[in-house]
Amino acid sequence: MAHTEPLELDQKALDRARQNLGDGAVTPSSGPYTEAIVRLLNDALATELVCVLRYKRHHFTAKGLASPAVADEFMVHANAEAGHGDRLAERIVQLGGEPDFHPDKLLARSHADYDESLDLKAMIKANLIAERVAVESYRQMVHLIGDKDPTTRRLLEEILSDEEEHADELSDLLES
Template identity: 30%
Template sequence: MAATQEETIKLLTTAYSMELETVMNYLANSVNLDGIRAEEIKKSLSAEVADELLHAQRLANRIKQLGGKVPGSTSVVLGGQQQPPDDTTDVVSVIKAVIDAEEGAIAHYRKIIKATDGEDYVTQDLCVQLLGDEEGHLILFRGFLKEYDK
């Protein structure tokens, strides 16, 4: 059964919050990580910040188009993701946190795609596009982790 417009807005709002939390964590890790082994991860995270922010903007626009209200800082729900580690040289924890965040986003976009199937093709198309981006990010960071699992 397809989601109602109100349910779709709620799902999109959750995705919006997830993207903003990702932006904050990726930004923090792209600055805080130390060490030579961290340089490539920092560069990748820095590039991902812009992608994730664009995702949040696209979700915000769709929320508004559907008649919803985009939440401000006091209404955004945060805390669902692993936080940057205290040890600024712990590159593996950062990579694993990124993988976890990307897997969470993928699962949520799949949920929205399923909920809007046959009803809201615009939202569904948006989420299919975002899903593709997140799958690309996941593959990239799984590749980074392979180097550390040797």
């Protein structure tokens, strides 16, 4: 029989968690990665905000026979992206960081591009590209964070699932 260590909590870490109450959810076992995770989350926040702006522009400027249904879908996606941004900002604050909503910095930090297309098919394509970029960036963040911050990883996995759904919906629109 192999000797295994007992499954016991680290009492000293629990005692340290009773200190520095102003740190909120950040405890001694949060590790050295919190700052880097906040930076990743702020870049994801910038991406979500740029996506909100792109989707809203497309919603209001879509024209053509298919445009009412597609424009409605753009607004649904804009609202979903805004919700993602809110969740990311909340997590940044929980980790002791500050969410960066500075308008001048958003595009530079965003993984996705803004788009001013007026052609409906070009709008769908631009949004599909942005969703695919979001899917890839969230997959990479989930991998990078791994077990370093399980709460943030779960949040990113939930957002990733939404982004995959958005990409599928846009792909279907592009084919129709």
